[in-house]
Each structure stands twice: as structure tokens, then as C-alpha cells.
Amino acid sequence: MTTVVRATAYGGPEVLSLDEVPTPVPAPDQVLVSVRAAGVNQADVKVYAGIWGTDPDALPMPLGFEVSGVVTAVGADVTGVAVGDEVIAHPVKGGYASEVLAPAGSLTAKPAGLGWAEASGLMLTGKAAAHAVTAAGVSEGDTVLVHGAAGGVGLIAVQLATLRGARVIGTAAPEQHALLAELGAVGVSYGDGLLERVTDLAPEGVDAALDLAGTDEALDVSLALVGDRARIATIANFDRGPQEGIRVLGVGGEPGTEIRAAAGPELARLAADGELRLFVEATFPLTEVVAAHELLASRRATGKIVLLP
Template sequence: MSRVVVATAFGGPEVLAVVEQPTRSPGPGEVLLEVRAAGVNPSDWKTHTGAFGADPARLPLRLGSEASGVVAAVGPDAVGPAGPLSVGDEVIGFRLRGAYAAELVVPGRALVPKPATLDFDQAAGLMLTGATAVHALTAVGAGAGDTVLVHGAAGGVGQMLVQLAVAAGARVIGTAGPSGADVVRRLGGEPVGYGDGLAERVRAMAPGGVTAAVDAVGTDEALDTSLKLVADRQRIATIAAFERGAQAGVRVLGNGPGADPGTALRDAARLRLAELAAAGRLEVLVAGRYALDDVAAAHREGMAGHSHGKLVLVP
């Protein structure tokens, strides 16, 4: 048996409960993962609030798509992107189903080695935000010589955007509130306060122009500012403003209506993200650590949108 989080109905964090469910033995190509930490992401609360559909036949719903942990048992021919898996391997799992759990059976192909430079909490927050950032920066062609504007630079995805763009040789200007400016600066970006006059402030910082922009927040301000500053709309991407982004002709990425999910690209990014973290070139900032029983509190914090980093659940 394993303790797992389920949504017993569609609604706010109050619908979340921790229950006991049986755990089966891993089959061919699978492993039993002992979870040490699970990443909390917006897709998780969008699932239980019904934003992705509210068919009661889907209840109770398991939550969680990423986790770090230790391989506890191995089925026949269990192989990950880095090679065969063994009991005792410390790993990161991404594109999991039901990662809010003490243990679960997962496909071996979903697991990559955990870098020794990251603890389990940090590792649980690396892949979804990192792969999203890789997808966005690839879509806008960000690289050496570019000046990239990142909206929401102090958030989970924003922090990855800043670091990965800087590592690629770009100059990064990142929007943030007063409490997030130091985070952006620490990661190699140049913070700029959002709010009235944002476009003018960015122009003053980058008189030579902004060549690409990524919106990680989905506000009208983010898209309007990007459209004012970036001449080529194909070098603007949003991972949140799906309807407006499509109407404006910018790149719309992720799981929203009409968006490019970038599945193959995001999956291919996993080993590279682990390598960058292992080399000390990619950092995961953990903003909050919650016990599995406190999942509702974790979701309330995440839904408030004020965290500068990742939230994780610890079984």
C-alpha cells in the first residue's frame, strides 16, 4: 500500500485528500519508485479545479507529474534514457502520473539520473520548468547576441528561462516585483519592475532593442509589452496566454487550446537539464516544502502566485 493524494471532487484545494492505495509490482520496462519529493505545478491545480475538464467519471483523480526518488524494484528490461535501471538508483521522473505519492510504479523511460549537485527537493522541481523553458527558448531562437525579455522571471519557469538564456549567451531582462528582483539578478538576469510604463523602462535598459520575448505569466501587460518591443512575432512565445497569443500571431506553447506541446523536444531536454545541473550551471530554488498531508496548503500557496521558486511535497 502507498499513501497517495487524490482529488475526491472538482474544486479548490479542499477537495484534496491523502488515501491508501495498493501498489503493484513493476512489469516489463517498469520500476517501483520510492518518492522522496514531488514537484507542485499549475497543471496540478488546474486538473482538480476542472480547468482541464470536469467529467465525474475521472474521479478520484491522482495528481503530480514529476518527482525525485530511489528505485526500489525493477521489472524486466527497465531502461531509462541514460541506460538500464537498478535498485538503489537515485533518479528524477518526469511525465509521471500520480507522482503525489509515497511510492508508485513508473515507466523506466520516464527516469533520468539525479545529479549529485541537487538534493531530492531540488531535483523534484527541475524537469517540468526546465523542459518548458528549453521549449520556449528554442521556439523563439534565443541565443548568443540576443536580448531576451522574460515575463515572470522570478517564478519557477522564469528562473529556468533566465538561466538557460544566459547560458546560451543572451542578455536577459526579466520582469519581477520588488521581492523577486534579487532572485533574477542572482541568476544572471537584469530585473525590471512590472506595472505601468514597463515598455518604456525596458527600452531605457535596452536602447539597441529586444530581439525575443517569453511570457511565463499570461497577463495582458506581458503580451502587449512584448508586441511593442519585439519586431518579429515569431520570436515571441507565451506559455499561458493561449487565446490572446493565438490571436496576436505569437508562438503559443504548452497544453492549452491550439498550443504546441513540444512533447519530443521537452522529453529530449531531460538529460541535458540534468547535465547542466550536475555541472553547476543550473540551479533550482525551492520556495516551499510541504508534507504530503499538507498538500492543500501547498496548492493554496501555488495558486496565490507569489512564490519565487518551486514548491515540493515530501511523503
């Protein structure tokens, strides 16, 4: 039997239930992964909160899009993967589990020096960050404004942009500016006067902007500072983004399938080499999934929240 977390209804964390189900058997193009850690993401909340639909036939609904673990069974048509391989799997369906089926194409080899918790939280936010940096055309010598720089996607986007040789200005709460400085970015407080503060920091202008916050302030300041709207990318403002002619990425926008797929191995390499720092805020046993989601809802976590089956 396999332990899984499922949403029994649409609502808040209280709808999450721990259940026992028969251990799944991989289809020809799948592998079975014994989960060592599962990343917790806002995307999971959108699923069980009903933001992406409230189909009653989808209940009870498995949760979790990314895991790290060990391959325990391999489908008949799968090549290049063997039982015992340590992997990162994303995207998967039902990663909040002791075992999960993963498409063979979703696997990235887990570097030996990368911890299970860090590996499990790398891909969803990391691929989104890579997509945003690529879509905005960030390159050496650019000045880049990153809104939501201390969030899960933001922390990786800041590092990917600096690795490309860009100067990064990141919006964040004042207590997070020191962390941004460690990552090579200049922190700036959001709120009234943001446009003036960024202008003071970048009197020669801003070349590109990444909106990872989704606020009107983030979009307004980006539009005021960046001359080429094709170099403004958002993963969060799906209402105004299309109207303003900027790059809207992710669900409901540009999927960036090839960019995100190609980013996986490179993200793993950068993390293994120490060029990309990963931050785990807290870990919870699978049995405490509600507490994990309560922490996620509090918005107090700077790093990733991870479930350990």
C-alpha cells in the first residue's frame, strides 16, 4: 500500500486527507518513485482551493507536482533509467505520497551532493525562474528589476540573472535585503515611492523586469521603467498582463515547454556545483501536511516548504 495526501473537497488546508491506496504499477512509459521528499507550492493550493476548477468528479484529488526519490520500478518501454536511480521528478501528479508514478520524461538525475529536501523543491520554481529570465532576454550588462525577489521563484531568478552577468535590483521587505545582497542583488522596499527608489538606484535605466509578485505596483513600475514591453515578463499578473502587451508566462500564457524542460538538468548542475543556492524553510512529515500548508498560507516562509514521507 501507498500513503497519499488527497483533497476530499475544495477549500482550505482542512480538506487535505491522508489515505492508504494500492501501490500503483507503472505504465510502459512511466517509472515508480519511492518519494524521499516532496516540494510544497502555491500551485498545489490553487488545485484544492478550486482556483483552477471545481470538478466534483476529480475528487478525491491527489496533490503535489515535484518530488525527489529513488526509482523502484520501470515501465516496459522506458530506457536510460534503472531501479535504484536517484532522481528528481517534475511534473508529477500526486507527489504528496510515499510512492508516485512519474513519466519517464519528467526525470532529472539527482546529483549525489544535493540533499533530498533541496532537490524536491528545485524544479517547479526553478523552471519558472529560468523561463522568466529567458523570456525577458536577460544578458550580460543588463540592469534587471525583479519583483518578489525573496519569494521561491524570485530567489532563483535573482541568481540566474546574476549568473548571466546582469545587475539585479530586487523588491522585498527590508529584512530580506541582506539575503538579496548575499546573492549579488540590491534590495529595494516595495510600497509607495518604489518607482523613485528604483530610479535612484538605476539612473541610467532598467533594461528588463520580472514580475513574480502579480501586483499592480509591480506592473506599473515595470511599464514606467522598461522601454521594450517584450522585456517585461510576468508569471503572476494574468489580468492586466495581456492588455499591456508584456510577456505572460505559465498557465494561461506562454507555456515555455521547451525552455522549462531544458532548464531541468542545468538547474541540477548549478545546484550541485554550488552556483545556485537553495533555501529550505521547513520540513514536515507527510502526516503534518495541514501544518505545512498553514505555514505556506502565512506567507512567512522565505525558502521552500518540504514534505518528508
